[in-house]
Amino acid sequence: MKRIKKRPVSFDAMVRFFIRHYGIPTKRDIFKLMTRLDQLEELIETTGALERHRGIAKRKVSKGKTSVD
Numbered sequence: 001m002k003r004i005k006k007r008p009v010s011f012d013a014m015v016r017f018f019i020r021h022y023g024i025p026t027k028r029d030i031f032k033l034m035t036r037l038d039q040l041e042e043l044i045e046t047t048g049a050l051e052r053h054r055g056i057a058k059r060k061v062s063k064g065k066t067s068v069d
Contacts, residue, residue, distance in 0.1 A: 019026060 018024070
């Protein structure tokens, strides 16, 4: 019988496998989370949800920093 030569596994493929297997967040994942947090912060500011909630005291929030910062 003839033996079939297997292609060697590339380094990039191994790295992608370990990232997916162990659930390591990538730069793209972090960027998605940051944009989602920005959207949520904007939604909270526009609806005034914090002011309508009875249990939360009104706090002064500096406009220069976000919760992510």
